[in-house]
Amino acid sequence: MEHIFLGNGPAQLKEFWCKWKQLHPEDDVFSTHDSSRLPSCVPMMLHLDEGTSHKRKGIMVLSVQIVCGKGSKKSTGHNFLGSTYLSRMLFSVLLARTHSRKKHVLNSLLAEWQKDLSDCYRNGIEVSGVPGVMKMWPVILACKGDWPALTKAGGLLRHHLRDAPNSDNPPGICHLCRAGQLGYAWNAFESDAPWLHADSPLPWNTPSALTNLAQNKKDPASFYAVDLFHVCHKGVVADYVASAIETRPTIIESVSFESVFLSKPPCVCR
Known part of the structure; x- marks a missing residue:
């Protein structure tokens, strides 16, 4: 127990x-x-x-x-x-x-x-x-x-392997919403994206x-x-x-070979 x-x-x-x-x-x-x-x-x-x-x-x-x-x-x-x-x-x-x-x-x-x-x-x-x-x-x-x-x-029936952008009736890629179906582009991320506000039918037949x-x-x-x-x-x-990963621009005072290629690279990883 x-x-x-x-x-x-x-x-x-x-x-x-x-x-x-x-x-x-x-x-x-x-x-x-x-x-x-x-x-x-x-x-x-x-x-x-x-x-x-x-x-x-x-x-x-x-x-x-x-x-x-x-x-x-x-x-x-x-x-x-x-x-x-x-x-x-x-x-x-x-x-x-x-x-x-x-x-x-x-x-x-x-x-x-x-x-x-x-x-x-x-x-x-x-x-x-x-x-x-x-x-x-x-x-x-x-x-x-x-x-x-x-x-x-x-x-x-709707899952991650069902993306079919060229289909006339794509099945959808998410069982929780209608993303990927016709008129519900899954790569629409705006607050008013259609798949966010639509009723979702059951994702199975059986x-x-x-x-x-x-x-x-x-x-x-x-x-x-x-x-x-x-x-x-x-x-x-x-x-x-x-x-x-971003490259932070740094003002290089000297453009000699040593200052550019042998010094520490001006990059940070956030």
Whole structure:
């Protein structure tokens, strides 16, 4: 139990759900579990990622990550401290050669995962050793992962590989908005960009089994959450940082060979 609660008790969980309700009042957890149960509801996230296995062959990793952890070096409540082996619960793995050739294999595995998680969410799990908690209810807040994993998990039709500027009816590149579709240029960054203010249709024709998990039914696409690590640290933010290198002009008093080529270059990296 210490690997699930990570030092958090009913008081910390109650505080979490109070804050969560301010941001997501339509979440199913508030209609399924009353105020007496919320301090025993443990927030979690599904995590899917495609990594490399033996001989650099692709492998899909499916796990559950605890949201409320031991904090970080600067704050409490986060889940950054301690070993990741103790805060991420492995469910299964699949070699890419298996689920890429036979899509029903991954879909069947997700369906079984959903059944197990939904049963725990509805009926709870009896626990011991946690003060003030006799029964816990795991609550899945979202599914996160890199873009290829999210595309497969959600059966998404709009994703990062669907940019088709020459098409008469481009499908779109984002499951959360209409960016990339006809009339919604994804590279429009103005405050009045059309994709920012348009209603977004569902990004799938056939819903994934994960849509049966308790979630915000008014915005089901948001269940597939953007992974900040892949988007920021390994994505667009890294590009912005690399583009922030500027050359600062310096007045060179002497134009001799030594002063220009042997002195320290007049450049800074911000």
